[in-house]
Amino acid sequence: MEGKIRVRFAPSPTGPLHIGGVRTALYNYLFARQHGGSMILRIEDTDQTRFVPGAEEYIIEALTWLGIEFDEGVHVGGKYAPYRQSDRKPMYREYAGQLINGGWAYYAFDTPEDLEAKRKEYEQEKKTFQYDASTRDAMCNSLTLSVEEVQQRLNDGMPYVVRFKFPADTEIHVDDLIRGEVVVNSSLLDDKVLFKSDGMPTYHLANIVDDHTMEITHVIRGEEWLPSAPLHVLLYKAFGWEDTMPRFAHLPLLLKPDGNGKLSKRDGDRLGFPVFPLQWTDPATKEISSGYRENGYFPEAVINMLALLGWNPGTEQELFDMSQLIELFSLDRISKSGAKFDLKKAHWFNHEYLVAKSDEELAELFSKVLENKSISSGFTYVAKVCGLVKERVNFVSEIWDQASFFFIAPESYDEAVIKKRWKENTPAIMQDVKNILNGLADFSEEHIHDSLQAYSEEKGLGMGQVMIPLRIALVGGTFGPDLQVIANMLGKEEVIRRIDRILQTVK
RNA sequence: GGUCCGUUCAUCUAAGGGUUAGGAUUCAAGAUUUUCAUUCUUGCCAUAGGGGUUCGAAUCCCCUACGGACUACCA
Numbered sequence A: 001m002e003g004k005i006r007v008r009f010a011p012s013p014t015g016p017l018h019i020g021g022v023r024t025a026l027y028n029y030l031f032a033r034q035h036g037g038s039m040i041l042r043i044e045d046t047d048q049t050r051f052v053p054g055a056e057e058y059i060i061e062a063l064t065w066l067g068i069e070f071d072e073g074v075h076v077g078g079k080y081a082p083y084r085q086s087d088r089k090p091m092y093r094e095y096a097g098q099l100i101n102g103g104w105a106y107y108a109f110d111t112p113e114d115l116e117a118k119r120k121e122y123e124q125e126k127k128t129f130q131y132d133a134s135t136r137d138a139m140c141n142s143l144t145l146s147v148e149e150v151q152q153r154l155n156d157g158m159p160y161v162v163r164f165k166f167p168a169d170t171e172i173h174v175d176d177l178i179r180g181e182v183v184v185n186s187s188l189l190d191d192k193v194l195f196k197s198d199g200m201p202t203y204h205l206a207n208i209v210d211d212h213t214m215e216i217t218h219v220i221r222g223e224e225w226l227p228s229a230p231l232h233v234l235l236y237k238a239f240g241w242e243d244t245m246p247r248f249a250h251l252p253l254l255l256k257p258d259g260n261g262k263l264s265k266r267d268g269d270r271l272g273f274p275v276f277p278l279q280w281t282d283p284a285t286k287e288i289s290s291g292y293r294e295n296g297y298f299p300e301a302v303i304n305m306l307a308l309l310g311w312n313p314g315t316e317q318e319l320f321d322m323s324q325l326i327e328l329f330s331l332d333r334i335s336k337s338g339a340k341f342d343l344k345k346a347h348w349f350n351h352e353y354l355v356a357k358s359d360e361e362l363a364e365l366f367s368k369v370l371e372n373k374s375i376s377s378g379f380t381y382v383a384k385v386c387g388l389v390k391e392r393v394n395f396v397s398e399i400w401d402q403a404s405f406f407f408i409a410p411e412s413y414d415e416a417v418i419k420k421r422w423k424e425n426t427p428a429i430m431q432d433v434k435n436i437l438n439g440l441a442d443f444s445e446e447h448i449h450d451s452l453q454a455y456s457e458e459k460g461l462g463m464g465q466v467m468i469p470l471r472i473a474l475v476g477g478t479f480g481p482d483l484q485v486i487a488n489m490l491g492k493e494e495v496i497r498r499i500d501r502i503l504q505t506v507k
Numbered sequence B: 001g002g003u004c005c006g007u008u009c010a011u012c013u014a015a016g017g018g019u020u021a022g023g024a025u026u027c028a029a030g031a032u033u034u035u036c037a038u039u040c041u042u043g044c045c046a047u048a049g050g051g052g053u054u055c056g057a058a059u060c061c062c063c064u065a066c067g068g069a070c071u072a073c074c075a
Helices: A019-034 A055-066 A085-101 A112-124 A147-155 A203-213 A223-239 A265-271 A299-307 A322-328 A343-356 A359-372 A379-392 A398-406 A415-421 A426-438 A445-459 A463-475 A483-490 A492-505
Strands: A006-009 A038-041 A105-108 A161-164 A171-176 A180-185 A193-195 A218-222 A247-251
Touching (some): A006 A218, A019 A038, A019 A299, A019 A322, A055 A299, A085 A161, A085 A203, A105 A147, A171 A247, A180 A223, A223 A247, A299 A322, A379 A398, A398 A483, A415 A463, A426 A463, A426 A492, A445 A463, A445 A483, A463 A483, A483 A492
Parallel strands (some): A006 A038, A218 A247
Antiparallel strands (some): A105 A161
């Protein structure tokens, strides 16, 4: 590929970064890294009314957590600074003027009320009003007003916007790396506002100007931008920047798991999975939205899952770390259709990453769970417990559900199991078991097993009649790892205590 | 309503004219586990519909249906 690849991730700080946005960032990152290019974070905050405090910090923190790094951006600087559009404000007016001078744009003085009235008027006739070549002559703008009138209004400081003057009836070709060539007729497009009356550019102007001045080579963004891509292409032409126009790649959308439609903020907590990387508290309403991180997902699992939602390497491999993704990623293997989020598969991914961690790593994480429960235990012991139960959980927090009996005696016994397994002769058997275990000098797994086996053979009992009640006594139910291992780890004293307890509790 | 994009198992997807349409997740069954889980094996399940083109179509073309995005002085 010619020249150095430069891509950007350009979110708006209007709230927490949505998981679809994270995927867009990831694909940009993978593409940049693979080509030895640069990854840029640009903040598109041209809409002052939608600015949400903390959103920018949130975006940075979330991407950092996931291991998506930037070479340039608001938080790391760079030679194309500033990277926040509000900080670039002065330059846009000049570019808008350039378009007006070139006959590609014009001043429009219509007030929001004027436009609203126009829309209503059209609606009554079952038509849709569109500010374009067919209607602009009937509106209040620098194409209908005399040069003097326009100058007068500008001198008087009357509010105005700058609109793009879409040429009538020409075909605009957008060459998309994922979708191929998309052709749209210009008469279908409206004269988009490029520069707002508050002195700020709209997305369209700022985006093109910034991508050009920052020498962006590839624009990888969501499919929701496809309809406005023709405008962007024409804007490059209007500025005379066709030669350096970036290549476009419009990503398929992430859909709701149930029904249809774009994944939205509300879906997450409704369906029991996060739509945000990190937990977010809305500064205005104090409403809390859950995040992957807080829900116990590993960042590498989230990355892996997201990478495969809309892309695959064409092989049957499904587990990838970031460096493998960088190596294998390619835009032409991105699918065209939207992907639904699959909660079960997300769990599976996390499970795979959890199992792959060492017992010590898990112990490190699980220790925090224990701390919250005010339980202290030796690190080696905790690590051993983690190793024993990790195959059966998806999240670190679930280790507790599977292993609490390693730390505290069962507070109650599974009623259904008791009913089914606690027979009339069980108390007598348990009494014997207690005596046998109590008499063991060597409380190793082998000795525990051998002595109990010898006992059951001598009494002509099935092992189940001995082991299951013992398990209930130690664990509280019929689940958990190998019983000899549990008994050995608990130690003789604790085992005896738990047998006594169940003998007293269950009759 | 209009424009654009899309459509392979329930879900993520593979198969770039020739395969019994493959894998993964889920679900189900069996084996193993004296418990539960794991693990292993097996099974269920798909080319939206209709027309073409072709010896041959999931793949190319057209129509229909369905879904989505966009249609703001929001991004």
